[in-house]
Amino acid sequence: MQQINHKYPVGIQRFDTIRAEGYRYVDKTDLVWRLANGNSKSVFLSRPRRFGKTLLVSTLEAYFQGRKELFEGLAIEGLERSWESFSVIHIDLSSIKARSVQELEEQLDAVLRDQEALLGQEATYRLPGSRLSAMITRAHEQTGKEVVVLVDEYDAPMLAVMDDEATLKEVREIMRGFYAPLKSLERHLRFVFLTGITKFSQLSIFSELNNLKNISMNPAFASLCGITEEELSDQFGEDICQLGRALDMGYDETFAALKRRYDGYHFCEPSPDIYNPFSLLSAFDDQALQSSWFASGTPTYLLRTLQGAHVTLPELESCRARASEFDAPTERLVSPIPLLYQSGYLTIKAYDARSCAYTLGIPNDEVRIGLCENLLLYLGEQEGVNMLSPQYGLVDAIVGRLDKGDMDGALRAMRSFLASIPYDLGSRDEKGFQLKFYLIFRLLGIQIDSEVKTETGRVDAVVQHRGSTYVMEFKYDGSAGEALRQIDERGYLIPYEALDGRLVKVGVNFSSKEQTIEEGWIIQEAASVTPR
Numbered sequence: 194m195q196q197i198n199h200k201y202p203v204g205i206q207r208f209d210t211i212r213a214e215g216y217r218y219v220d221k222t223d224l225v226w227r228l229a230n231g232n233s234k235s236v237f238l239s240r241p242r243r244f245g246k247t248l249l250v251s252t253l254e255a256y257f258q259g260r261k262e263l264f265e266g267l268a269i270e271g272l273e274r275s276w277e278s279f280s281v282i283h284i285d286l287s288s289i290k291a292r293s294v295q296e297l298e299e300q301l302d303a304v305l306r307d308q309e310a311l312l313g314q315e316a317t318y319r320l321p322g323s324r325l326s327a328m329i330t331r332a333h334e335q336t337g338k339e340v341v342v343l344v345d346e347y348d349a350p351m352l353a354v355m356d357d358e359a360t361l362k363e364v365r366e367i368m369r370g371f372y373a374p375l376k377s378l379e380r381h382l383r384f385v386f387l388t389g390i391t392k393f394s395q396l397s398i399f400s401e402l403n404n405l406k407n408i409s410m411n412p413a414f415a416s417l418c419g420i421t422e423e424e425l426s427d428q429f430g431e432d433i434c435q436l437g438r439a440l441d442m443g444y445d446e447t448f449a450a451l452k453r454r455y456d457g458y459h460f461c462e463p464s465p466d467i468y469n470p471f472s473l474l475s476a477f478d479d480q481a482l483q484s485s486w487f488a489s490g491t492p493t494y495l496l497r498t499l500q501g502a503h504v505t506l507p508e509l510e511s512c513r514a515r516a517s518e519f520d521a522p523t524e525r526l527v528s529p530i531p532l533l534y535q536s537g538y539l540t541i542k543a544y545d546a547r548s549c550a551y552t553l554g555i556p557n558d559e560v561r562i563g564l565c566e567n568l569l570l571y572l573g574e575q576e577g578v579n580m581l582s583p584q585y586g587l588v589d590a591i592v593g594r595l596d597k598g599d600m601d602g603a604l605r606a607m608r609s610f611l612a613s614i615p616y617d618l619g620s621r622d623e624k625g626f627q628l629k630f631y632l633i634f635r636l637l638g639i640q641i642d643s644e645v646k647t648e649t650g651r652v653d654a655v656v657q658h659r660g661s662t663y664v665m666e667f668k669y670d671g672s673a674g675e676a677l678r679q680i681d682e683r684g685y686l687i688p689y690e691a692l693d694g695r696l697v698k699v700g701v702n703f704s705s706k707e708q709t710i711e712e713g714w715i716i717q718e719a720a721s722v723t724p725r
Contacts, residue, residue, distance in 0.1 A: 197431050201478040203471070203485075206247040208255050212263045217474070219424050222269035224417045225252050228386075233406035235375065235385040238417070240409070240460070241537025243471035243486055245418040246388040247287065250345045253386060254281050257341045279341045279383050280332040282308050282325075287346040290353045294363050297350055301371070321367065326374040329381050339383035342375060348389035376404055391535050410461040410516075419458060419467035425451070432477045439480040454482055457556035458537070462544035469537075472559055486537075487563030499529055499568070506555075506564055507631050507643030509539060513550050538564065558638070565636040592637050595658045600699060600716055607633070611709035623669035626703045627653065630667075649683040660694035668702045673715040676700030 202216040211218050228236065240246050255263050259278030264270060284304060291297035301321045309316055309324070312332055318324045332340045350368055354360040375385050387405070408414045416424075425433075426448075437447035451473065458467040475485035514530050530553065533539045540556040555561045591610075594602035611629060627643060634641040634656065645652040656663040664685050666676035677700035680686065689696055697718045704711040 197435055199432060199477070201474045202248075203475050203478050206245075206251060208248060208251040209260070209263055211248070219420055219428060219470075220267050221249070221417060222252070222256075222264060222267045223272065224414060225249070225256060226269045226272045228408075228414065228417070229253060229256060229384060234379070234382065235405045237387045237389075237405045237407045238409055238414070239389055239391065239407075239535055240418045241535070242390060243469070243489055244537070245470050247285070247345050249418060250283070250285075250343045250386065250388060253341075253343055253384075254283050257281050257384065277338075279338050280312065280336050281341045281343065282312070282328055282332070284308065284325075284342070284344045285346070286344065286349045289349045291350060291364075292354060292357075293360065294367065297364055297367060301350075301367075320370065322370040322373050325371060326378060329374060329378050333381040340381055341384045342382060342386075344372075344385075344387040346389055347372070347387045348391050352390065379404065391532070412461050412463055415459075415461050415464040416467060418470070420470050420473055422452070422456065422466040422468070425468060425473070429477070436477055436480055440482070450482060451476065454558045457540060459541040462541055462551070464541065469557075469559070484559045484563050487559055487567075499533075506561075506568065506628065506635070509533070509564075510554050510642065511542070512539070512553050514553055515548075515550050561635055562638065565632045568632060591633070592639065595639060595656075595661075598659065598661055598695065600661075600663055600697060601714075604699075604701065604710060604714055608710040608712075612707065623667070623703065626669065627667060630654065647683070647685060647688060650679075650685070652680075652685045655689070661697060662689050662692055662694065663697045663699050664689060665699040665701060668700075670705050671702055673700040673702050673711075673713050676702065677715050677717060 200214070200216045202211050202218070205211060205216060210216070238246065238249075256269070256273075257279045258281055259276045261273075261276045264273075286304065289297065289300045289304075291300050298321075305321060305324050305328075306316065308328060312328060312335075314328060314331055316324055316327075318327055329340050329342065347368075350364050351361060354364055375382070385405075408417075430444075433447050433451070434444055436451075437444055440447060440450075442450065451468070452466075455468045455472045455476070456466050458469065460467070469486050471489070472484070472486040476482055479485075512530055514528075514534070518528065518531050530539065534541075534553055538555065538560055539553040541551050542554045543552040544550075545552075555564070590606035591603045594600070594606060607630070610633065611626075631641060631643050631654070640657040642655045643653065645655050652664055653667045654663075654665040656665060664680055666680050666685070668676045677698060680698045680700065686696060686698060695718060697716060699717075700715040702711045702713065703709070
């Protein structure tokens with residue numbers, strides 16, 4: 194079959210470059226037109242990093258500059274009639290990583306100088322807010338038309354100092370003054386659009402910008418960033434086939450693999466299934482299923498927040514949050530859940546209208562495995578240990594044993610691995626043991642669900658691999674027999690009895706003295722009981 198040679202815009206975020214050089218582009222221009230011509234002149238959108246926010250801002254810039262030629266053949270052609278041109282002030286703060294007020298002022302100065310040069314203006318004020326105000330009013334006077342202001346990654350200066358409370362307070366005050374003209378100069382403005390990761394109310398810098406319309410959880414714009422499952426199916430059929438050939442997989446199998454790894458994002462209720470665009474396009478470009486989004490950067494403060502809040506990954510598979518929690522000030526968060534949601538590590542799974550509560554969970558395998566790997570590395574770094582180094586190669590044996598249906602061998606490998614972990618690494622209790630067990634299985638790509646709710650209780654773990662379902666109960670300084678009796682007495686097997694394949698119950702005891710699995714676990718399949 195003929196090889197296709199599509200160009201994928203991995204790392205390319207300028208709309209004019211993508212259109213002029215023939216890169217693949219998923220047409221969002223109908224939504225862009227609705228956004229630019231809606232009832233709200235000032236709009237805010239929150240999305241995770243690498244989700245296409247910068248491309249969206251670039252598309253809006255081209256539209257408001259009246260560059261009609263770039264939109265030929267796109268949906269917006271049937272919507273726009275005038276193609277009027279406006280002065281556009283495009284403030285990109287994504288590269289600001291200042292760790293001090295002085296660095297922030299220097300970097301803001303460089304950003305503003307670039308915009309002043311494009312408008313043919315000179316700086317006559319020192320404070321950033323005053324300079325932005327002067328740019329807006331002068332541009333309006335020069336052209337006789339209202340001005341468009343686009344701010345990309347508005348929260349980058351604050352996120353860069355999230356771990357420094359004193360500096361964060363100073364940075365927040367500077368940015369509050371910088372953004373103030375976007376409200377006070379409303380009469381000079383045709384359209385204002387801001388993007389970021391965290392919601393604007395969280396950093397307490399928009400207390401006066403009550404004219405901003407937050408569309409982050411608006412179903413009408415749910416698919417504005419990212420690639421929907423419908424778009425993937427309709428527009429990337431050839432790409433899926435080509436990737437399948439590289440992976441020695443059929444179309445359906447490849448589609449399912451892409452869905453497991455990159456799908457699952459929902460930014461409102463209701464919402465279409467949305468794929469991570471950076472990872473999906475990287476997979477087509479590299480002809481491989483990789484964790485491109487996770488590899489592009491995981492903030493250490495997120496891992497530190499997880500550890501500090503004593504929240505385990507199994508708990509993140511299903512957690513609840515009210516809409517009001519998403520607007521809590523970031524610097525005073527009681528729970529890390531809102532920050533994890535906005536950063537893309539959690540997504541909406543369901544919504545209960547009666548209680549106004551969302552059920553959140555990890556969106557896909559890329560995030561799940563990436564969190565496991567990074568959390569293991571982070572735990573190890575606290576004690577100067579590389580948990581993923583070759584010396585811990587016993588982990589690989591777990592997969593090999595389970596591939597053969599040998600849970601006994603997998604538990605033996607797990608026992609050796611847990612015994613090799615430094616004595617004081619991680620919490621030394623039942624919860625800490627379950628977390629390590631979960632992390633290792635998830636990291637190896639083995640399907641494991643923890644704390645599974647049933648009518649009569651919670652199953653500690655359910656492992657599904659190669660046609661076998663293992664219902665596991667753990668005890669801490671108890672006995673494997675006690676664990677197995679609990680499975681029977683509470684009917685933990687009943688929900689899985691209709692599944693095809695093997696159904697196995699496993700009782701395991703964890704020894705606080707040995708800090709690993711105790712010899713004597715019990716594996717029971719059908720009518721046989723095998724003590725080990």
